[in-house]
Amino acid sequence: MEYVSVLKPGLLTTIQDLGRPMYRTLGVSASGAMDPLSFRLANILVGNEEGEAALEVTLIGPYLQFHNDGVIAITGGNLSPKLNGQAVTMWKALRVKQGDELRFGNCVDGCRAYIAFAGGIDTPEIMGSQSTFIRGNYGGKDGRALKAGDRLPLGISFYGVDDLTGRRIRPADVPDFTTDRPVQFIVGPHEQEFTDESFASFLNKPYTVSNESDRMGYRLQGPILEHVNSPDIISDFITVGTIQVPGSGQPIIHMADCGTSGGYTKIGVITTIDLPYVAQRKPGDNLTFQPVAMKVAQLQLRKQERFIAELRLVNKSMTKLRVI
Amino acid sequence: MTTNTASRTPLYLPMGDQAIIIQFEHVISLETNKRVQTIAYLIESSQIVGVTQLIPAFNNLTVCYDPVVIGFDELVETLKKFEGDDLEQIQINSKTLHIPVVFGGDYGPDLEEIADHAKLSIEEVVSLIQSKRYFVYMIGFIAGYPYCGDIDPRLSLPRRANPRGKVEKGTIQIVNNLTGIFTMTAPSGWHIVGWTPMEIFNPKSDPPSLLQAGDYIQYIPISEEEAQRWNQDSQREWDQKWNM
Numbered sequence: 001m002e003y004v005s006v007l008k009p010g011l012l013t014t015i016q017d018l019g020r021p022m023y024r025t026l027g028v029s030a031s032g033a034m035d036p037l038s039f040r041l042a043n044i045l046v047g048n049e050e051g052e053a054a055l056e057v058t059l060i061g062p063y064l065q066f067h068n069d070g071v072i073a074i075t076g077g078n079l080s081p082k083l084n085g086q087a088v089t090m091w092k093a094l095r096v097k098q099g100d101e102l103r104f105g106n107c108v109d110g111c112r113a114y115i116a117f118a119g120g121i122d123t124p125e126i127m128g129s130q131s132t133f134i135r136g137n138y139g140g141k142d143g144r145a146l147k148a149g150d151r152l153p154l155g156i157s158f159y160g161v162d163d164l165t166g167r168r169i170r171p172a173d174v175p176d177f178t179t180d181r182p183v184q185f186i187v188g189p190h191e192q193e194f195t196d197e198s199f200a201s202f203l204n205k206p207y208t209v210s211n212e213s214d215r216m217g218y219r220l221q222g223p224i225l226e227h228v229n230s231p232d233i234i235s236d237f238i239t240v241g242t243i244q245v246p247g248s249g250q251p252i253i254h255m256a257d258c259g260t261s262g263g264y265t266k267i268g269v270i271t272t273i274d275l276p277y278v279a280q281r282k283p284g285d286n287l288t289f290q291p292v293a294m295k296v297a298q299l300q301l302r303k304q305e306r307f308i309a310e311l312r313l314v315n316k317s318m319t320k321l322r323v324i
Numbered sequence: 325m326t327t328n329t330a331s332r333t334p335l336y337l338p339m340g341d342q343a344i345i346i347q348f349e350h351v352i353s354l355e356t357n358k359r360v361q362t363i364a365y366l367i368e369s370s371q372i373v374g375v376t377q378l379i380p381a382f383n384n385l386t387v388c389y390d391p392v393v394i395g396f397d398e399l400v401e402t403l404k405k406f407e408g409d410d411l412e413q414i415q416i417n418s419k420t421l422h423i424p425v426v427f428g429g430d431y432g433p434d435l436e437e438i439a440d441h442a443k444l445s446i447e448e449v450v451s452l453i454q455s456k457r458y459f460v461y462m463i464g465f466i467a468g469y470p471y472c473g474d475i476d477p478r479l480s481l482p483r484r485a486n487p488r489g490k491v492e493k494g495t496i497q498i499v500n501n502l503t504g505i506f507t508m509t510a511p512s513g514w515h516i517v518g519w520t521p522m523e524i525f526n527p528k529s530d531p532p533s534l535l536q537a538g539d540y541i542q543y544i545p546i547s548e549e550e551a552q553r554w555n556q557d558s559q560r561e562w563d564q565k566w567n568m
Contacts, residue, residue, distance in 0.1 A: 021377070021388075023532065025377065025378070026532060026536065027463040027466065027467055027469050027525075027533070028466075126528060127527055136466070136508060138528070186341055187338075189345055233350075234351075234352055235464065236345070237339070237343075239340060239342075241340055260466070261462065261465055266339075269340030269341075270340070272342060294395075294396045298341050301341060
């Protein structure tokens with residue numbers, strides 16, 4: 001398939017990859033997929049490198065039409081994807097034919113879905129990445145969300161359609177975004193700047209994701225956290241998953257499009273493997289937080305990376321390369 | 325800013341499961357920041373396996389790493405080896421970028437307030453701002469924003485009570501002991517003193533930012549007419565004259 005056309009754009013559909021983290025030293029937002037796990041798995045399913053550009057779909061999905069035969073995979077939150085009116089299985093490589101239409105319906109769980117195309121999306125790189133950064137007006141499709149009439153040029157897949165179709169992530173390995181288990185975070189660096197009572201309520205009481213939440217950050221509403229001295233620090237680095245608490249006492253979780261520096265105390269940072277579970281929460285959803293030991297978090301991360309490495313090996317071992 | 329006379333030994337703080345902060349004393353000073361940048365230079369030179377990126381700030385260094393390759397405790401032990409080095413003694417190469425600036429008028433609406441506060445004339449304020457080189461402490465915010473200092477203490481004002489919702493790219497602003505150049509139109513609570521037609525950050529260039537932490541900047545005044553008709557040719561001539 002050479003291109004896909006956008007019939008309806010959906011609420012916020014952007015081209016993303018794994019972002020530009022190496023440019024954070026120059027004050028550049030990392031951007032990239034909000035839920036990197038679902039994003040990477042979508043690419044692996046269609047035989048791509050895991051960082052190939054794909055679409056990130058938010059809450060209300062787009063209507064897309066395919067102009068050639070090919071393979072796609074849809075992962076992430078369940079936004080009721082349908083191909084030519086028929087519900088399709090997520091977390092599975094799907095064959096699409098010329099003229100097919102992909103539409104999304106109700107948001108069943110999570111809030112962000114990923115659509116990967118065998119061969120990837122072929123748009124220019126800005127600072128080493130195809131990720132859209134709307135505030136900076138660069139990356140992706142002309143630095144903006146998709147709109148009706150856009151054509152997305154696709155790259156060339158090294159695999160044949162038949163080799164990819166039907167591959168799936170085992171149900172036990174599919175993340176469960178309906179879970180209401182607490183999200184894990186590493187305490188610090190400024191936990192001592194909070195009163196004992198405040199720190200305790202942060203651990204024990206739920207917070208609600210407010211309407212002022214987007215790809216840049218989630219503003220939370222819940223128990224007010226009191227500082228021992230001041231909410232201000234000398235500005236320093238912030239990263240994805242950082243839970244910053246300004247003078248209002250209401251935490252903000254920094255997400256993919258966050259800036260690279262901030263001047264407020266940080267009570268903790270969401271673990272890498274739980275970040276997708278935050279990214280899949282939408283305004284109105286609740287979040288509770290649970291501290292986790294560094295060793296445990298890093299062990300979990302190694303386990304996840306081993307799992308992904310095994311899936312990558314499956315791709316590498318596929319012998320039937322398409323003759324091009 | 326108060327000077328913290330506590331131990332000069334840095335602290336190693338977790339910043340999630342993929343970064344460690346090497347925290348120096350809580351002060352914005354050239355001396356502290358040079359230690360940050362020197363330790364960054366030493367760590368970079370030693371190429372520790374698993375360390376992916378070093379991000380300097382005013383008084384700390386964030387060391388990003390891949391926990392699949394190296395764990396937190398092991399990395400802290402490795403990083404501690406750099407503590408003993410005499411961090412002030414090492415000279416790091418840096419450049420000075422000269423930036424054309426039109427001061428005052430519509431381009432610097434806050435100059436009058438700063439002059440009133442400092443009990444100086446607007447001309448004296450401009451003269452103080454342009455009279456020295458400023459050190460680039462860190463690059464941050466959202467698009468290569470340089471945090472530079474130190475400006476003359478007489479010009480030091482806290483953030484505006486009412487931040488402006490939209491400040492133009494190229495705006496030169498000051499707050500406390502710092503100055504910076506807006507690289508992207510965005511909200512700001514700093515005080516606006518001038519504007520530069522020079523583009524110091526362009527996402528399509530490689531590298532995108534003309535500045536990095538450890539460099540210096542100096543503002544050179546130009547006229548309003550020069551600023552308005554600034555183009556690629558004027559920039560080329562400017563760079564040949566000032567930035568070669």
